[in-house]
Amino acid sequence: MNLSLTEEKSSRRGSRRSEKKSSSPDSLRVLMRGAVAAESRALAFAFVALVVGIVVGAFVFAGEPAALSGARSVGVTAAFLAGVSAGVAFATNYLRLVRSTRPRPLSIGVRWRIGVDTVALTVSAVIVVSLLTGTVFAVLQLAFRDFALDPPAAAVVTGAVAAVAAYLLTGAASQLTTRAIANLLAMLLVSGGLASMLSARNTTWWQHNFSALGSGDGFSPYTFNITLVFAGLVIITLTHHLTHDIQQLSAPDATSRIRVLRAWLITVGALFAGVGMVSVDEAEPLHIVIATTMSVAFAGLIATSTWLVPWLPRSFTFVSVIVLAAFGVVALLMWPIGYFNLTAMELLSSILLLTWLLLFVRAIAATADDDQPGGLMSD
Incomplete structure (x- = not known):
């Protein structure tokens, strides 16, 4: 580490120590409020995803049992709904994070970059969540061969998976590093x-x-x-x-x-x-x-x-x-x-x-x- 970098860090450390003494309690309260707000948003997104997932599941599985994996199965439907709920939750909360951490106004170039970043991260999260969900249900189907859920249970499971995806991705996007x-x-x-x-x-x-x-x-x-x-x-x-x-x-x-x-x-x-x-x-x-x-x-x-x-x-x-x-x-x-x-x-x-x-x-x-x-x- 060169001398100029060491001096810069020493100066920064000194200012941070003084800031820590004068405003640490206020900063802690702000951080706690931010964490509580993020948790509240995660629960809200999860509840909406749960309701939507149950409604969609009830429509898809109406009248017949549903296998865990395969065509028109719980796994395929859950993977789709988990991806959608994860995408909406992630994009919404990532943009909220960006708006809260960037100075205003934003230039056209910065706006374009934020847009590309949002699309890239959101689609990547959707792909990971959807593939992971489908894989889990495929493995479960191999473990429980010939097992099927009746329509109400299949709808509830689908909604629960969508809710978990929305909850986790809201938290991830709210504190993205x-x-x-x-x-x-x-x-x-x-x-x-x-x-x-x-x-x-x-x-x-x-x-x-x-x-x-x-x-x-x-x-x-x-x-x-x-x-x-x-x-x-x-x-x-x-x-x-x-x-x-x-x-x-x-x-x-x-x-x-x-x-x-x-x-x-x-x-x-x-x-x-x-x-x-x-x-x-x-x-x-x-x-x-x-x-x-x-x-x-x-x-x-x-x-x-x-x-x-x-x-x-x-x-x-x-x-x-x-x-x-x-x-x-x-x-x-x-x-x-x-x-x-x-x-x-x-x-x-x-x-x-x-x-x-x-x-x-x-x-x-x-x-x-x-x-x-x-x-x-x-x-």
Whole structure:
């Protein structure tokens, strides 16, 4: 950590200590009021989702028992309603959070960025909630074979699932952090990827490459490509929050490096979305160019991360070196050794890159936590 950064943090810590002495009780009361209001909104959204879910369930399941999974089942209906209720709750409360934390008036560019961020995060949350709900009911159907619910019970279960989704997503959006956005990105990629693999019509897709999941028509390629597109948008949204956090922790002369980091991450996010927008069966050469460029850009970001953010802990620098080394080993095991096929190389590389990004976000968040009043850096 350089001298200017240390002096800046010392000044900040001194002002924070004085603020803490003079206004800590008032700040605590404001925080408590905000938490109580968020909890009240969560309960209100959950109640509305419960009522709507029961009404819709009563209409869908009228007159006949409903299986837990399959066509016109409790699982499909609950997944749809959970996604809708989660989307409405998340978007409403995220916009409320943004309005309460941003100065007015907002420029046209900022409004557009907020709109894109809202759509990216909301759709990602809907995808995760819907896929998770459908998966849970599919597993339950395997555990309770030939089991079916009568119409009233099916309607109540559907409403309850929608209520839980609305409640949880209201709380998540009301206190959204950079770390939470990174976790959402991970859940989106894992849930979307697994759903595509399990529903793929071509059971030998893994003998070709990962991109084969996005070729053709049907649920599997649609889910795979949509997941990649919105994962790219979430990376861009994550960039806005992450660079803001870094700006608060860095010295004034670090602005140029932060701009480079922002442009670099936005480029990675745009390329990530491009991989999903250009499927391998439609334009294979362009798809390969985009995917390769994204991988190289991501590896370059890992290699230069300690220069872009020089105050990162040494433990994270060590992790970055390990990830780069592992990335190189995986590439060598595919070519020239030939131990891995292309699918294995893509899968392992994706896991390494996603793991590094999550750890990068957590390292920034941990530093920010220590820099808060009451943290290690505020002593």
